[in-house]
Amino acid sequence: MMSQRVGIEISLAVAEVAKLADVDVVAAYPITPQTHIVERLAELVANGELSAEYIPVESEHSAMSACLGSSAVGARTFTATAGQGLELMHEVVDVAPSLRLPIVMAVANRALSGPLSVWCDHSDAMGVRDCGWVQMFAENGQAAFDLSLCAFRIAEDPSVLLPTMVHLDGFSLSHVIEPISMLEKDELEGFIPPYEHPFPLRPDKPVTMGAFAPPVIYTETRKAQEVALRSSKKVILQAWKEFGHRFGRYYSPVEGYKSKEATTLLLTMGSFGETATVAIDRMRDNGESVGLINLRLWRPFPFDEIRQAVRNADIVIVFDRCLSSGGPGGPVCSEIRSALYGEKKQPQVVSFIGGLGGRDVTPDDFVNVIRRGIEIAEKGSDEEYEMIGVRE
Amino acid sequence: MDKSEDSLTWKDLEIGCVVTEPGSASEYKTGDWRSQRPAWDTSKCVKCGMCYIFCPEGCIHQDSEGYFEADLYYCKGCGICARECWTGAITILEEEE
Ligand code: SF4
Ligand code: SF4
Numbered sequence: 001m002m003s004q005r006v007g008i009e010i011s012l013a014v015a016e017v018a019k020l021a022d023v024d025v026v027a028a029y030p031i032t033p034q035t036h037i038v039e040r041l042a043e044l045v046a047n048g049e050l051s052a053e054y055i056p057v058e059s060e061h062s063a064m065s066a067c068l069g070s071s072a073v074g075a076r077t078f079t080a081t082a083g084q085g086l087e088l089m090h091e092v093v094d095v096a097p098s099l100r101l102p103i104v105m106a107v108a109n110r111a112l113s114g115p116l117s118v119w120c121d122h123s124d125a126m127g128v129r130d131c132g133w134v135q136m137f138a139e140n141g142q143a144a145f146d147l148s149l150c151a152f153r154i155a156e157d158p159s160v161l162l163p164t165m166v167h168l169d170g171f172s173l174s175h176v177i178e179p180i181s182m183l184e185k186d187e188l189e190g191f192i193p194p195y196e197h198p199f200p201l202r203p204d205k206p207v208t209m210g211a212f213a214p215p216v217i218y219t220e221t222r223k224a225q226e227v228a229l230r231s232s233k234k235v236i237l238q239a240w241k242e243f244g245h246r247f248g249r250y251y252s253p254v255e256g257y258k259s260k261e262a263t264t265l266l267l268t269m270g271s272f273g274e275t276a277t278v279a280i281d282r283m284r285d286n287g288e289s290v291g292l293i294n295l296r297l298w299r300p301f302p303f304d305e306i307r308q309a310v311r312n313a314d315i316v317i318v319f320d321r322c323l324s325s326g327g328p329g330g331p332v333c334s335e336i337r338s339a340l341y342g343e344k345k346q347p348q349v350v351s352f353i354g355g356l357g358g359r360d361v362t363p364d365d366f367v368n369v370i371r372r373g374i375e376i377a378e379k380g381s382d383e384e385y386e387m388i389g390v391r392e
Numbered sequence: 393m394d395k396s397e398d399s400l401t402w403k404d405l406e407i408g409c410v411v412t413e414p415g416s417a418s419e420y421k422t423g424d425w426r427s428q429r430p431a432w433d434t435s436k437c438v439k440c441g442m443c444y445i446f447c448p449e450g451c452i453h454q455d456s457e458g459y460f461e462a463d464l465y466y467c468k469g470c471g472i473c474a475r476e477c478w479t480g481a482i483t484i485l486e487e488e489e
Contacts, residue, residue: 098408098409099408099409100407100408101408161407161408198406198407199406199407199408199410199412206414207410207411207412208410208411208414208416208417209408209410209411211409211411211417213409214397216397216398217397217400217405219402220400220401220402220404220405221402221405221409223402224402224403224405224409227402
């Protein structure tokens with residue numbers, strides 16, 4: 001059967017990926033705005049469409065703990081969470097890459113409390129930034145579907161064996177119905193090979209997983225984990241390339257839109273990349289030399305691709321959906337700055353923060369951000385960053 | 393593993409820091425943590441075995457005469473044995489530097 005383009009809620013499409021990947025275990029706790037993903041999976045398991053163990057745990061801490069166990073015995077494992085759920089899970093999120101367990105997790109990004117907010121920003125993602133997972137951001141429903149599929153292949157690759165997070169913006173992606181080209185099981189043939197852990201927990205060949213590491217060995221364990229994460233980029237690129245060859249949709253760590261010769265670049269991550277293209281089109285029609293960069297691969301950070309993408313630009317305006325409190329402003333911007341620091345030709349990098357807790361940012365807003373960014377780059381500013389849309 | 397713990401490089405580690413050798417935790421010298429040690433006064437000991445039962449390290453054993461003593465390779469010097477001995481046969485001594 002050929003793949004069809006169907007109108008489907010993105011959460012349901014992500015659940016469909018877990019079904020296509022024929023996951024063995026789903027352990028999850030429902031939390032807005034991730035709920036529809038795991039509800040759908042519970043339904044698929046209950047009605048027999050997906051032969052998997054669905055573990056309805058009592059908290060996200062237990063969800064990730066159960067995922068560790070199932071992945072450790074060699075079961076393909078999927079979970080999903082958001083916001084406070086990811087926070088509650090945090091302690092165990094760090095353990096998965098250390099044990100090299102290729103769990104795949106969808107995160108429907110949500111602002112963190114307090115005040116309580118169920119709406120989207122990237123604060124939850126930034127809280128687990130340094131946990132050692134492969135992490136990518138989807139900009140639309142098709143990307144959420146495709147990247148989630150690729151996530152299983154990347155995570156379980158014998159040279160990677162790292163858990164992988166696919167971030168999709170809460171509500172603005174998770175709850176939106178989009179036309180998505182779904183793939184059928186037979187089309188996927190061989191794209192996600194069976195998962196084999198080299199040292200699974202099996203009674204016939206016992207091993208110890210998760211032993212403690214005294215100071216004499218801890219540094220070595222972290223180095224090994226870090227090398228694995230950095231080296232995963234080769235596999236990520238290869239997986240995306242093969243996905244493109246087979247299914248016609250190509251993905252890269254950094255996506256450019258009218259960016260090649262632009263002197264001013266806006267940089268976004270997640271679904272705002274889509275909104276911002278409208279702003280770029282308008283300004284281009286107006287003869288302004290602007291372009292857009294969308295950062296898709298967050299970990300391992302694509303240093304070379306970022307440097308390459310901005311090499312002709314004089315100004316890079318980074319739009320963050322998260323505030324690094326008391327720090328340099330936007331976490332994405334900090335990383336862009338450090339990736340470019342020391343380069344021979346350095347563009348000016350300007351930090352903007354907005355879209356917090358689900359606040360809408362329109363194409364008009366992005367036009368204003370770009371204009372204001374150019375002004376700051378030319379005249380300078382005393383502030384580390386500028387927050388947009390805040391009522392003074 | 394052939395190499396000792398302090399000569400292992402990051403490349404020597406198994407994936408996920410898995411330990412493939414069963415029982416290798418017994419090589420770990422928890423006695424290194426000790427700043428105090430238990431000492432038995434056999435004249436007060438009634439060989440009841442309470443110290444043996446309560447030792448969290450499981451490092452107390454009986455000698456040929458039936459009295460108890462600690463294996464100092466593992467004894468952390470926690471003092472639980474002395475606390476639990478109801479005849480006061482165990483005293484806790486400071487480790488010399
Ligand atoms: S001091 Fe603690 S570890 Fe040592 S023998 Fe007594 S109970 Fe066991
Ligand atoms: S608890 Fe005291 S009396 Fe009992 S065996 Fe140990 S040292 Fe002897």
